[in-house]
Amino acid sequence: MPVAVGVAIILALVGLGGWLGYRVHQDRQVQAQRSLYVQVARQTAINLTTISYTEVDADIKRVLDSATGAFHDEFQNRSQPFVEVVKKVQSKSEGTIAEAGLLSYTHGQAQVLVAVSVKTSMGAAPADQEPRHWRMRLTVDKTGDSAKVSNVEFVP
DSSP states (O other): OHHHHHHHHHHHHHHHHHHHHHHHHHHHHHHHHHHHHHHHHHHHHHHHHOEETTSHHHHHHHHHHTBOHHHHHHHHHHHHHHHHHHHHHTEEEEEEEEEEEEEEEOSSEEEEEEEEEEEEEETTSOSOOOOEEEEEEEEEEEETTEEEEEEEEEEO
């Protein structure tokens, strides 16, 4: 009888240990996915707000590489007139992230709010203008092992 009780206790402890290990693994996977969504949103916000007339083609490519769906198509369709204006006025903008946080999350998509500060200069205009502060809500979709932005909204 004592042997049977000992075996039952050992089996219960092994089962409990296995279940706890599985839960920890699941939690780490969820946290990694959430971190990926926030990181992709942060980088895309930087890409959207850091554009220089001297490297505008590479800057546009960076945005398109991190985009998917309707956002990708719309940005691609509007990029050529944008490039022409940026080059014409010799625009340079540099974005920095003030804060970013996860608004909502599902297994395949997240909404991320990003606060960005953007310094802009244009050709002959003085370079010491005050930065503009924007908030963007980015929809990030899981695409295979990575994630890409499918929508960007500017929010008040």
